[in-house]
Amino acid sequence: EVQLVESGGGLVQPGDSLRLSCAVPGFIFSGYWMTWVRQTPGKGLEWVANIKPDGSETYYVDSVRGRFTISRDNTKNSLYLEITNLRAEDTAVYYCARERQRANDYWGQGTLVTVSS
Amino acid sequence: DIVMTQSPDSLAVSLGERAIINCKSSQSVLSSSNNQNYLGWYQQKPGQPPKLLISWASTRESGVPDRFSGSGSGTDFTLTISSLQAEDVAIYYCQQYYGNPPWPFGQGTKVEIK
Numbered sequence: 001e002v003q004l005v006e007s008g009g010g011l012v013q014p015g016d017s018l019r020l021s022c023a024v025p026g027f028i029f030s031g032y033w034m035t036w037v038r039q040t041p042g043k044g045l046e047w048v049a050n051i052k053p054d055g056s057e058t059y060y061v062d063s064v065r066g067r068f069t070i071s072r073d074n075t076k077n078s079l080y081l082e083i084t085n086l087r088a089e090d091t092a093v094y095y096c097a098r099e100r101q102r103a104n105d106y107w108g109q110g111t112l113v114t115v116s117s
Numbered sequence: 118d119i120v121m122t123q124s125p126d127s128l129a130v131s132l133g134e135r136a137i138i139n140c141k142s143s144q145s146v147l148s149s150s151n152n153q154n155y156l157g158w159y160q161q162k163p164g165q166p167p168k169l170l171i172s173w174a175s176t177r178e179s180g181v182p183d184r185f186s187g188s189g190s191g192t193d194f195t196l197t198i199s200s201l202q203a204e205d206v207a208i209y210y211c212q213q214y215y216g217n218p219p220w221p222f223g224q225g226t227k228v229e230i231k
Contacts, residue, residue: 037167037222044208044210044222044223044224044225045159045161045167045210045212045222045225046221046222047212047218047219047220047221047222049218050218059217059218059219060218060219061218061219061221062118062219095166095167097166100172101172101173102155102214102220103157103169103172103212103214104157104159104167104169104212105169105172105178107166107167107168108166109165109166110166
């Protein structure tokens, strides 16, 4: 069974840094592109970043480039998202998702990041 | 960057009736090299992550009921629920994945029972 389990969210202050993790048992993690998508409370979905299977290519939405870093450790079947200089507008549920031919066919349950002083 | 616009923002349909959701891309998402439209549809129910319903504009995922269908090409796409069931109440999103990322989603369409 394909499972994706995010962790690392919580209440943080503006300017803080955070690392989100996504544990991926259940499939050959190293064979897939992986994606982070976020959803602000009551709002729609925002594609954030993705990473190639070997980690050699990454892409970001303009609004996070320079503050967010996506990475992966294929030996640990894990995906990460480092976020620096957190802002109120980064408050969201962050989902990790597997890509299959570019569409996201499996998603985790998400981890909530709340940025507030 | 490509912008995705869905219409309507919400709709209320009677049980058993048809629901139609539109999605318009600011640029064509049709590839001339493989004649595929790089467009997916997702369903999100309250408290749940999105679920992929349709990829390549019209290919249903395994296990998705055949009352869901996708159509369109180039810049204009449609998701049709042929006979709305109570369990179809959700927000539906389109997403383009043409070219290099980012791959934006539409703003979502909320489907309710009339």
